[in-house]
Amino acid sequence: MRKTEEKIRVGIIGAASLTSGVLLKLLANHRYATIVLLASETQDGQEVGDIHRFLRNILDLKTVRYNSDEVIEECDVVFFSKPHGEFLEGASDLINKARKIKPKIKFIDLSADFRLKDANSYKEWYGFVHKDEFLLESAVYGLSEVYYQEIKKAFLIANPGCYPTCTILSVAPLFGDQLVDIERAIIVEAICGVSGAGRKPNERNLAMEVEENIKPYKIGIHPHIPEIEQELGLLIKDKISALFVPHVASFKYGMLTTTYLKLQKEMVFEDIVERYREFYKNKPFIRIRKKGEYPEIQNVESTNFCDIGIQIDKRTDICIIMGCIDNLLKGAAGQAIQNMNIMFGLDETEGLPFSNILRRVNS
Amino acid sequence: MRKTEEKIRVGIIGAASLTSGVLLKLLANHRYATIVLLASETQDGQEVGDIHRFLRNILDLKTVRYNSDEVIEECDVVFFSKPHGEFLEGASDLINKARKIKPKIKFIDLSADFRLKDANSYKEWYGFVHKDEFLLESAVYGLSEVYYQEIKKAFLIANPGCYPTCTILSVAPLFGDQLVDIERAIIVEAICGVSGAGRKPNERNLAMEVEENIKPYKIGIHPHIPEIEQELGLLIKDKISALFVPHVASFKYGMLTTTYLKLQKEMVFEDIVERYREFYKNKPFIRIRKKGEYPEIQNVESTNFCDIGIQIDKRTDICIIMGCIDNLLKGAAGQAIQNMNIMFGLDETEGLPFSNILRRVNS
């Protein structure tokens, strides 16, 4: 086991985001990591406790302006937490430069900039041009439970989106075992807490718009669609299409996705659960609900768990799969730390909630 | 116009329920109705302001123990707001007796006891036996916008359930015009505020279970399913099957239903909207959202509106229809008052929020 004195030196670019707040919280509890650099364009030179008030008197750090040389020199691993497209060029430069000087340095991007394998998709879904095909190819999609082996060897992780994490994890065993009829589009209805709308004021994150309300948005045009289709397609080895209907709800943290599937053959709950248990053997963060029990936000809030509920509706022959995660933990910062742990050979639960007991259970 | 001195004399049986609270609030603002009798087994002899605290100092009334003769003598219309099955026998007796003595008296049942045409369904979905086939047949399903003419002539209204009201109103024009492919089951995902779980403490309505949470429940087994299937089947003149996936959410009032349909032929938004406008001509409580706009709870809260959103997803060829109502207004007490208005020849908006202006707009 890694000695505490040889801690992983961590840098964060985009340190003022909501997600970075959670990264910092998790890193503050991580036994083998130490935060050495926080870069923020918008909040340059500020106390971290002024940016993320809950960290006041806990972390004594100031943000700096981004400088690639400094980052390469000081860090063992760098998290990017910038809006999609905004740090794409910077990231390309930084990574390519770093790989020459300090080949062991690792990068984990929490934006969508390296998630889609097809560079053209960026134009269509995100509205910007992506030219760095080398990095797109090299990046490993950081869905920890599915790509564990690849993550271990990666230098660049494209940390998955929150909706894709929840959706894909909840149905992966069925797609991986080719059990889904993909003739018809799969339907995913998703409900996310307001933290999903970020920290910058906009029409989706004002209290008066959110409280005592629920709102569908971006039906069929949300940029997480190609990510879901890409990954489920890879699992089932075919092209699939998905209808995705997201909502913003009045709670702060967490999300629930419900996927409606037609299976290739008749299956009962017990069959399906067995596939899931096999697929997710020794995966500490996956919890499958008992028959007739469904996942709910409050059981995963502030944890890195993905709770999964399974129901077969006999009257209509539809298979309903529910996934539930904390969008900022398993859907962002939590999974990013899990990926860091895997990359550095640590127990994957290190620094994450319930690590003590999960480590014990799994070892 | 009805003179104010000849007010409709209203009685409520089950006056302590959440729904009765809303009935009382609406009736207090109704120009042509007056509350004459409140019966409550559980809260016999209490001030109405002690039961529904917001009515303190407004309504000066006490509840009485139920007595059928008194009800028949004093009331022109009687609302039943009792749990499903609990007042079935009482209602049968009362109605059959009343029809002999005072044939013009009207009844509006807010429970499910007269909604399903097939008496056997009650055993299957509600767990009690229903024997009064005459009343089942005579009862008019009180979906005001669909059965206006029948409601006018009815003596007994089966006031629709909240989920069925929202679901059926939002898709009725497509089913009425035979535009839906019913080969495959229709999928309805629904989200309801905690008021839907009633007033009696249970595991679904405690604050600690509800706040900052969202929970699926009764997937595929909710007793509103046969009601939805019956009514959509009547509209499309065929047998249909529906998967219904309800959730209880952290807001208090309102619900959103999302229905996923496959249409018989390719249609664009404008085609569909035109059908809706035609179907709902002069229906003051139906509001159809513009292209790309979706309904949301806060626009219908404390109103009798049903807001409808329509979206065609070209990528998957699925038609998504959203309906949004206040579950206690259009989904219960509001529609009940609307039905009373229709039965008594009043403007259907009387006593309902925005009545003043809606009356103006529609006349």
Added chain:
Amino acid sequence: MRKTEEKIRVGIIGAASLTSGVLLKLLANHRYATIVLLASETQDGQEVGDIHRFLRNILDLKTVRYNSDEVIEECDVVFFSKPHGEFLEGASDLINKARKIKPKIKFIDLSADFRLKDANSYKEWYGFVHKDEFLLESAVYGLSEVYYQEIKKAFLIANPGCYPTCTILSVAPLFGDQLVDIERAIIVEAICGVSGAGRKPNERNLAMEVEENIKPYKIGIHPHIPEIEQELGLLIKDKISALFVPHVASFKYGMLTTTYLKLQKEMVFEDIVERYREFYKNKPFIRIRKKGEYPEIQNVESTNFCDIGIQIDKRTDICIIMGCIDNLLKGAAGQAIQNMNIMFGLDETEGLPFSNILRRVNS
């Protein structure tokens, strides 16, 4: 009674504010008023249903750019709903001009611009200079229950702030009867829903800052302090000082103020209640709670009521008075409509929630 064809023609300047949304909702239900003009700098030329989405399909009106001649020509009464200080000069010009051309026109300002009698206070508490001493003197402080007779004759109403309305109404009988020991400062702790922070995004109204939270702010420096001190001073005919400690809470609408007083002599609950009943005789919007019962937000939400709770703590000899209102109704738009009603000789409840029944009760 005023004939419906001779409706009061209403104009609103600052039509995009939250408060204007409530004004519009109330006016839409008002039998004797009609909205003729909506001015908005920020949202010029827009459909009112695009600005206040809940009004979509109900009110068919567009905003215009402000023009004083048009306002004077078209309106019988004009509401100003602009941020403090922003329309002060405009208001001065408009009112002074209007009084020459059309002396019967009335003005109701929902900002603080005419509330403080001492022009110098504006510099100290609001940071702007106020020069129109004539209007400051002429303006009637529109606390409907206290200044009914003055409001009747006024041409300009300074509509009270939400905190002052709630605080003053809840303690006015004690100050009016000289029962309070003002040697020591009175303490007012107040809790307001997030609607109090307005519609423009700021650090106090983002969902992530407000939900599952409560925050004190502007302790001892809130500009409602001089308003409270002025009015309580006028009632008790002496100079008083108040400590005011406001909080923003996670609910949307409503506020609760708790005032801690030392009385001049020992009094019991019953004595005090009697004073209150006398002071507020025939005031339909004041409701005094029974002994041991306290006001709560949900009983006043979406109403124009002010609920008042009274408690004497024998152990410490402190008198605790709680007031509770909907900050956007009795604390803003509701009281503004009430004042309009009084100015135009209508029943003061007209157009306000429960008007039908309150009218009956009071006549």
Added chain:
Amino acid sequence: MRKTEEKIRVGIIGAASLTSGVLLKLLANHRYATIVLLASETQDGQEVGDIHRFLRNILDLKTVRYNSDEVIEECDVVFFSKPHGEFLEGASDLINKARKIKPKIKFIDLSADFRLKDANSYKEWYGFVHKDEFLLESAVYGLSEVYYQEIKKAFLIANPGCYPTCTILSVAPLFGDQLVDIERAIIVEAICGVSGAGRKPNERNLAMEVEENIKPYKIGIHPHIPEIEQELGLLIKDKISALFVPHVASFKYGMLTTTYLKLQKEMVFEDIVERYREFYKNKPFIRIRKKGEYPEIQNVESTNFCDIGIQIDKRTDICIIMGCIDNLLKGAAGQAIQNMNIMFGLDETEGLPFSNILRRVNS
């Protein structure tokens, strides 16, 4: 440092309470403790994951029926989490028996049963008779920051109430330094999340009663009053009286108390802060806000911190002190674990949120 193999063996009596849920969560993350016994009368023989659903698949334990011999044999420390008075006799028997057989065993009672030094107070404030004067005398009031030395040596901890913890910690330096004028009663206004109303359904914890609402309750009669008066009296070495005005608010976790004090002499913010820093030197869970900054729930939620805000209002010469804690952590289970840590010679932050970093900061 204690070896991991020699873990503290923990038992909980009353394992189904909300507080026990938090205890279990914290213990699951505690490196030097292991849960060996869960007793619950109401949920005997159940999986812990069925009682506290968020623990499903994490803790694999079943509750048992309480048996004193078993408890004494198996445990090093026992937490009592039963309603006030319900386990008083049982606790007396158990402790007195245990002290003969196994003198090193420790007890931490989360109820009020051993908090008040004066046995007669129980009759007056809690309505039951307390006879075990020996235990009342022996019990150490477990306010960790104030009674650290006493806790170290105690065999029975009376774990403080949530309101007293928050109130006393926030003002202790002023009382300890005799700076408060206690001629006049101190006023404490408190706002607590709904978790404070427990898990058993009652009129204060239903979602429909709590959401979008705030309610005062038990003004001047809350049983935390004698606890606050006792402890502040001990600090200032005099008899004091307090007016306590609690509210239940719509958030789930956390509380804010605001105390209004008159000081003996004029002091400025900086003076006061210096006293606080001195009083709370090396106390990792106390955080004092900067001038003009106030504590808020979301900064302490799910932590063991007590955030303190200080304000002097020059206009009225009143000193306003705000305290903010998570009522289930620092106000119950968190402080109980902190006390266990102190009793067993561990770092007091062990197993508590941010322990990793707090340990580093303090050592």
